[in-house]
Amino acid sequence: MAGALKRSAQIQRGPIRRRLTDLWRRVKANKANYLLLAPFATIFFVFTVLPVIMSILLSFTHYNMLQPPRWIGWGNYIRLFLADDVFLIAVKNTFVFAAITGPLSYFACLFFAWMINELRPKLRAFLTLLFYAPSISGNLFLIWTIIFSGDSYGLVNGFLMRFGIITEPIQWFQDPRYMMAVIILVVLWLSLGTSFLVFIAGLQSIDKSLYEAGAIDGIKNRWQELWFITLPSMKPQLMFGAVISITQSFTVAGHTIALAGFPSTDYAAHTVVTHLIDYGSVRFEMGYASAIATVLFVTMIITQRAIQYLLRKMG
Amino acid sequence: MSLRLRDRRLNRSAGGDVLIFTVLAICAAFMSLPLVYAICNAFKPLNELFLFPPQFFVRNPTLDNFRDLFVLMGQSWVPFSRYISNTLLITGLGTAGHVMIASMGAYSVSKHEFPGSRLFSEMVVLSLMFAYQVTAVPNYIIMSRLGWINTHFSMIIPAWGMSLGFFLMSRFMVQVPDELLEAARIDGAGEFRIWWSVVMPMVRPAWLTLIILSFQSLWGDTGGRFIYKEALKTLPYALSQIAAGGIARAGVGAAAGLIMIIIPVVVFVYNQSNIIETMSTSGLD
Known part of the structure; x- marks a missing residue:
């Protein structure tokens, strides 16, 4: 009352x-x-x-890390879009990179996680380790510099020359024509990381009685099972994987620097984050580097929103 | 019917099994290259390490690299056990705290609607998208204001609040059926109790995975940003210093590299086989 x-x-x-x-x-x-x-x-x-x-x-200041930041409004952003032609190269490279490695690595993670899940339990843990090996072994991706070594002793060059496909060795990491493709290959090889483990865990979390029920309802083979039961049951994990793929494919930098050098020939492997590192840790223009980070941040948010919208639409 | 279910897995053709296994085996051989290379390198004598053209496999395996490494460890200015215990402390406390704190928070936002809960999960997801390179300076300022420079807090506490673990745990917790929580509530369990004894056992694969990820990143952390006192430095830092001694240390470097990989691999295998065990005890096969 x-x-x-x-x-x-x-x-x-x-x-x-x-x-x-x-x-x-x-x-x-x-x-x-x-x-x-x-x-x-x-x-x-x-x-x-x-x-x-x-x-x-x-990002709205001029800040060189020695003097206190000085407010310059939109100055950094104006300079970024109107007066920095290297940034535009970096944007182009990053988009090419993200458009290829993002979806491919996402589906590779899902595909291999699902395949491994089809095996008997004892084999599973072992194979998961082998597939995760590139992510756990630190900077050992540098063995790719041996495989794609620019001299005729490099494995790929030696192979191509023996079969007469090329007559002289290709400078894989110095030639702007090949640089991007080789780095994309290496990054894809490295991509079975966080999302891959999360997908494996997601597959293990699915209620097993759903499969029994599905079999009774007329599901005939493992493909139908994947499409009608497995994927709908792991939507939260799929969403997680999408976010991780976006962040990883848009922020690639460490591997391109290690493989193609910094800066790379003709900026052919220059990405937005290498551009950011250039300004942040080489030129000490922290305000400008922050502006780059903010632009990248907004771009990733828009991409993520778009993908989320598409995933919802597909049901 | 039920007998057949127990015998064979549902909807699986033998041909499909063979195909999948073959594809996986070929890919696995390709993916495991760095691991094999790391093992080979650690056992290569110095003349093989610098062979040109480079050799992938070891021809005359030797333990010299490990012997040299242990000699060098014994000579370090700060007792080597100190670096090891620092890393164990940081990795252990960092991982345990992160899994606890992140999953506690993830439970509260993923299974309840309250003012700010949606906004908070959105912020966690967005925070994953900001390039960490530019937050280094603000981070340093915050650390020094807190007086945590040259303390292990500077490595442990931020690890507890990593967005990735929170995001991961909340994605898995969304799937826990509400009826279970309701039943526990009727039985008189408080929210903390429900989180610990109902939700956490159900998302076991999630936190076993999170332990792997968190352990791996903390184990490899050299602590270079906030820790300058030698006695507080970590194992990867000490090993990289030993390996950085030029050409003569290349073999020692390879041995150190292998030692750095072994522990995360052991944690990985242990946790992964536990994830899979969850399934085999509750599943069909």
Whole structure:
């Protein structure tokens, strides 16, 4: 009775006031949830959100890390789009790179995770390790420099020359014509990482009774099973994989630097993040580097939103 | 019917099994190259390491590289066990704390609607997309304001709040059926209790995977950004210093590289076989 009276009093107090009290009531009702979230949220805000906000603010300044930042408004962004032709090369390369490695690595992760899941349990753990090996062995992807070595002793050059396909060795990591293709190959080879493990875990989390039910409902083979049961059951993991693919394919830099050098010949393997590293850690123009990071951030958000929308549309 | 289900896996043709196995075996041979190369290199004598053209496999395996490495370890200015214990402390505390804190938070936002819950999960996803290279300076400023430069806090605490683990755990927790949580609530369990004894056992594959990922990144962390005191430095740092001694140290470097890989591989194999065990005990085969 008292509650009802209180409630009617609240309604009379006007919509904003009422909404606020309503919000407060919901906050209080979820006290336990806020407590569970608090430790993570605190650390996340201090070490992730705060630095990101500071970087975005820095992108509107001139900051050389020695003198205090000086506010220059949109200056960095104007320079980035109108006066920096290397940036445009980097954008083009990054888009080519992301458009190829993003989807391919995503489907490779899914495909291999699913295939491995088809095997008997004992083989599974072992094969997972072999497929994950490139991701666990640090900078050993540098063995690709032996395989694609630019002299005639390089494995690929030697092979092509023996069969008379080429007459002189190709400088795989120096020639702008081949650089991008070889790096894409290496990155794809490295791509069975986080998403791959998450897909494997996702496949293990599917309720096994669904498959029995499916068999009774007339599912005939493993392809139908994959399409009608497995994929719909692991939608959250598929979404996770999409986000990881976007972030990884848009931010490739370390591998191109290690393989093709920094800067690469004719900027043929220059990506947005190598451009950012150039300005951030070589030229100490932190404000400008932050502007590059912010542009990249917005681009990735738009891409992610678009993909999320498409995935929803497909059901 | 039920007997047949137990005997054979559903909807599986023998031909398909053979095909899948063959494709996987060929690809696996290709993918395992770096691991094989790392093992071979660690056992190569110095003259084989510098052979030109380079050789992939080892011809005369030797343990010299490991012997030299242990001699060098014994000579370090800070006792070598110190580097090992630093790395074990950082990796152990960092991984355990991250899995706990991230999955606690992930449970609260993925299984409840409350003011700010949606916004928070969105922010975590977005934070994955910001290039970390430019946040290095702000991060340093925050660390120094906190007075955490030259402490292990600077490596452990940020690891607890990594977005990736939170995102991963919340994606798996979305799938836990609400009826189970409701049943536990009726039985009088509090939210913390439900998280720990109902939700966590159900998403076991998720946190076993997260342990692998977190362990691997912390284990390889040299701590170069925030730690400058020698006695606080980590194993990868110490080993890279030993390996950086020029051409004569190439063999030692290869041995050190193998040692750095072995521990994550052991954690990986242990966790992966546990993930799979979850299935074989509850599944059909």
